[in-house]
Amino acid sequence: MSDKEVTLMENLEETRLRLCDKFANVTESDSAVAQCYLAENEWDMERALNSFFEADMESVFDAEDTEEIKNNRPLNKRKKTDLLEKAHSPETKRRMISEKVDCIDLTEDEPACTSSTSSKGSEVEEGDRKLSLVSWNVDGLDTLSLVERARGLCSYLTLYTPDVVFLQELIPSYAQYIKKRAVSYVFVEGNEDGYFIGILLKKSRVKLHKHEIISYPTTQMMRNLLCAQVTFFGQELYLMTSHLESCKDQAAERMKQLKVVLQNIKEVPDNTTVIFGGDTNLRDPEVAKVGGLPSGVTDVWEELGKPEHCRYTWDTKMNSNKGVSYVSRCRFDRIYLRPATTGPRMSPEHMTLIGMEKLDCGRYTSDHWGIYCTFTP
DSSP: OOHHHHHHHHHHHHHHHHHHHHHHHHHTOOHHHHHHHHHHTTTOHHHHHHHHHHHHHHHHHHHHHHHHHHHTOOOOOOOHHHHHHHHHSTTOSSBOOOSOOOOSBSOOOOHHHHHHHHOTTSOOOGGGGOEEEEEEEOOTTOOTTHHHHHHHHHHHHHHHOOSEEEEEEEOHHHHHHHHHHBTTEEEEESOSSSSEEEEEEETTTEEEEEEEEEEOTTOSSOOEEEEEEEEETTEEEEEEEEEOOOSGGGHHHHHHHHHHHHHHHHHSOTTSEEEEEEEOOOOHHHHHHTTSSOTTOEEHHHHTTOOGGGSOSEETTTOOTTOOSSOOEEOOEEEEEEOOSSSSOOEEEEEEEEOOSBOTTSSOSOSBOEEEEEEEO
8 A cells, every 4th residue: 555545544534533523522422323323324424413313313202292192191281370480489499390291382372462463453561562582402412311301391481481482402303392382383493404403483472574594604513593584563673593613622613603693693784673592602702702792782691780590501510411520610502682773672671591490300401501581672
């Protein structure tokens, strides 16, 4: 074998080792599993990831649906007010509602919501004009107890009935599970294969006009930006979610992606309110390195006074899903707001973390806490 051929073989081996490392990082598997799936798919990363997720999860969610039909379990009718009190009470620490909830209709429209949108002549109470939003990395890549955790997400959506939901780290089977149950929402997906992001919009209160997917040209982790142009009680909103590149050593790529996000925010017309939310994986110095947030754009957590109770959305000290020995506490999940300069000016009112109660399976809904926040016109 010539020196040139030896060099080519060494380069090929090095490339494949890097692919195995990236596959194992994304799927939280090991190098042997990575090599198996990549080799079967001719070392095409996207095909290998699709094969991994579909093979592992389709049968699990199919079994869940079959069990629901077999048992014909009734929808839990626990009062929303009682649940809210329980969720926010000091006594509720680490235990989620024990009953298995079908969540076939996650959010039955309340009379106030229905009447507010049914006729032009009816007046809408000020409280009904508050926009509620959830942003959550649901960790669909972690296949352990995934059905139970997906059911946990349904329970939280039933509890909070948000107008808008930003979801990250979905996989196809998880997305289909939510679609079957979130019948009162429009579901906009950022992709159909591998793992991806999505937006849920409450049909009775938020009207979707159009959406677009903006690519990150140099991503190594299939990341992109999902945007939706909507109206909410006559207000023009531009909603954006993303899952920026993961891991500390991907800071350069993550900052490139943040620049794309901020540039797109700046390009939205001034008469439209922009809300971005998602798993940014950002460290504060990285935001500073790109020049900070543009004029008029605020970090909602900071604008609300940096409340300590919702500082850390990734917290291995409190969240045991990853089962790691080290402690890592980071504010990876963030919400940015750029209010419209004309018409009603939307302002953040409240923020809290959700998903902090353990499910019956002994795990949390995700390895991230979700963010729930409200905005006033």
